[in-house]
Amino acid sequence: MRMDQIVDLECYPLDRLEGAACRDLVERCRAELEETGCCLLPGFLTPEAIAAALADADAALPRAHQVDFITTYDEGCPNPHGEPLDSLPADHPRRHPSPTYIRFIAKDLIRDGDPVKDLFHWPNMIEFAGGILGMSAIYPFACPMAGCIFTVAEEGELQDWHFDANDFIVTIMLEDAEKGGDFEYVPGLRTPDANDDFEGVGRVFDGKHPGVIRPGIEPGTLTIFKGRYNLHRASPVEGEGRRVMAVLSYEDTPDRVGVPKLQKQFYGRTSDELR
Numbered sequence: 001m002r003m004d005q006i007v008d009l010e011c012y013p014l015d016r017l018e019g020a021a022c023r024d025l026v027e028r029c030r031a032e033l034e035e036t037g038c039c040l041l042p043g044f045l046t047p048e049a050i051a052a053a054l055a056d057a058d059a060a061l062p063r064a065h066q067v068d069f070i071t072t073y074d075e076g077c078p079n080p081h082g083e084p085l086d087s088l089p090a091d092h093p094r095r096h097p098s099p100t101y102i103r104f105i106a107k108d109l110i111r112d113g114d115p116v117k118d119l120f121h122w123p124n125m126i127e128f129a130g131g132i133l134g135m136s137a138i139y140p141f142a143c144p145m146a147g148c149i150f151t152v153a154e155e156g157e158l159q160d161w162h163f164d165a166n167d168f169i170v171t172i173m174l175e176d177a178e179k180g181g182d183f184e185y186v187p188g189l190r191t192p193d194a195n196d197d198f199e200g201v202g203r204v205f206d207g208k209h210p211g212v213i214r215p216g217i218e219p220g221t222l223t224i225f226k227g228r229y230n231l232h233r234a235s236p237v238e239g240e241g242r243r244v245m246a247v248l249s250y251e252d253t254p255d256r257v258g259v260p261k262l263q264k265q266f267y268g269r270t271s272d273e274l275r
């Protein structure tokens with residue numbers, strides 16, 4: 001598909017990055033990201049591109065990896081001020097189980113020519129996202145499995161509370177569950193130079209934190225989210241519906257490669273076992 005068939009370029013003129021409209025858009029998004037940790041671009045992907053990407057997800061789904069593990073909220077990105085887990089009481093928030101039970105479709109399983117995969121590599125998309133993040137350059141994560149993936153969740157599947165090990169992710173909702181499957185986040189519980197706000201984290205786990213933000217993301221919405229300091233999750237899907245999300249990873253250097261242990265955890269194989 002051509003880029004004007006993939007992205008709503010009327011609303012989001014990424015084909016004219018230097019034009020006033022796109023510069024304004026980047027500034028608006030940058031302000032939103034700075035203020036809230038999250039920036040939403042509804043209707044970014046066209047209905048035709050959504051349909052094509054969902055067909056590609058369905059074609060790859062039989063080979064998806066069923067991720068099924070339980071960690072703690074900070075295991076993937078440890079709190080640098082934390083004590084050893086086994087020195088903490090059993091009911092401490094840092095020991096609270098955080099399950100990831102969801103299917104991951106690796107990039108190498110997604111058809112070449114898939115609209116989301118093409119968007120991931122489009123130089124204008126990369127420059128646009130970098131501009132919103134205020135970074136001089138970003139690069140598509142070169143991991144052949146992890147750079148651009150789809151996650152698929154049906155009833156009971158989720159990616160529970162965690163911090164990310166990278167500064168930001170770009171997601172595109174392709175199909176939203178009727179009930180549950182919400183993207184939720186809570187700002188303010190972690191800063192670079194202090195211990196986590198454990199009382200606040202505990203209230204999130206108890207479902208009693210008043211500051212949970214649930215942006216209400218429709219299919220076609222592109223989201224840029226800063227996950228290193230904002231606790232977040234994809235909540236369990238309830239009932240019949242299905243949630244399909246594209247997750248695009250960019251890095252601040254072109255030469256970062258996948259870590260075999262993480263590849264095994266999320267894709268069930270390493271870069272030596274491409275399909």
Ligand SMILES: O=C(O)CCC(=O)C(=O)O
Pocket residue numbers: 151159164169171182183227232233234245247
């Ligand atoms: O699926 C989502 O909405 C969030 C995904 C996420 O948290 C991640 O990929 O780290």
Ligand SMILES: [Fe+2]
Pocket residue numbers: 162163164227232
């Ligand atoms: Fe995350």
